[in-house]
Amino acid sequence: MYELENMLLQMQEHLEKVVTQAKADLNTTVPEGHLRISIDKNKPRYYQCIDDNKGVYIPRDNKELPKRLAQKGYNKAVVKKGEARLKQIKRITKNYSDDEIEKIYTSMNKARQLLVTPIEPTWDQLLTKWYEEEYHGKEFKEGTPLILTEKGERVRSKSEKILADYFYRKNILYKYEKPLHLKGYGTVYPDFTFLSRKTYREIYWEHEGMMDKQDYARAAVRKIESYQINHIYPGERLIITFETEQNILNSKIIENLIEKYLL
Structure with missing residues (x-):
């Protein structure tokens, strides 16, 4: 599972x-000892225990000392539990890799690979199979300008060409305008669809290029809402870029999004 290593980190x-914050609180001026609580007639009685577990009674008008002692005990417990869990995580991640089973196969020489059927398909095998699956994209209307990417694929706008060329140069496989059914909305054609190596699920890139036009922006918002209604959320399986006549597509944002979601 490719998400496990990331989740652990x-x-x-x-x-x-959390541990740093708890330790910082403990390093501030804290009272000595620990808090003992007893119940008398359904009311708590507080004791400050320093040299023994019986402790010294804290008068009711001293409301601050019980709080500080209780906070001290809580913070110490947080540090203890947090540090124990950190040790476990570090032991696991020290020699762990999400693709360690796959590497058993991919580290073999080619002659040996030909003799072995991997128990699980490798990422490259899965990606190739996904990429080679045929689909019918959205038709181009007559009179639509001819815009071709570096790969030789036809797209609808110069911004889509910029995006497609970025993907092509970085050897990121995608499907242009692969149909996707959204319940309650109908079929949409995301500008680009990818297969995520982290989750093995499809993720979608929508570029909304005329957000200063009211009708276009209204339709774009409705479509994005429909993605979310279908549990496809921005920042998870949906990447969105925007553009207006005054604010063109930012290449730095493209690079950051590619780095975060596609590499």
């Missing part, structure tokens, strides 16, 4: 922040 980063 994200969890590690999260826990490191």
Whole structure:
């Protein structure tokens, strides 16, 4: 599962922040000892325990000391649990790779590979199969300008050509205007469809190029909402870029999105 390693690293980063925050709180001025609570007539009684577990009674008008002692105990427990989990994650990720099973096959020489059928298809095999599956894209209306990409594929706009050429130069396989059915909306033709190596699921890139035109923008918002209704969310399986006459497609944004989602 290609997401496992990423999930573990994200969890590690999260826990490191939590532990750092808890330790920072403990390094501030904190009272000695720990808090003991007893219940008397359904009301809590607080004790500060320093040299023994019985402790010294904390008067009711001292509301701050029980809170600080309780917070101290909580933070210590967070540090203890967080550090234990961090050790586990680091042990796992030290010698772990999402594609370690695949590498058993791909590390073989070609002659040996010809004799072996991998238990699981390799990423390249899956990607090739996905890419070679035929589909019928959206038809071009008569009179539509002829715009060709570096790959020789026809697209509908100069911005789509810019995007397609970026993908082509980086050897990123895509399908142009592959039909996708969205429940409650109908069939859409995402500008570009990719197969994600991280999730083995399709992700979609929609470029909305005339957002300063009211009718176009209204239709674009409705379409994007329909993606989300079908549980395809921006930042997960949907990449969106925008453009107006004043704000053209930003090449740096393209590069960042490719780096984040497609490489």
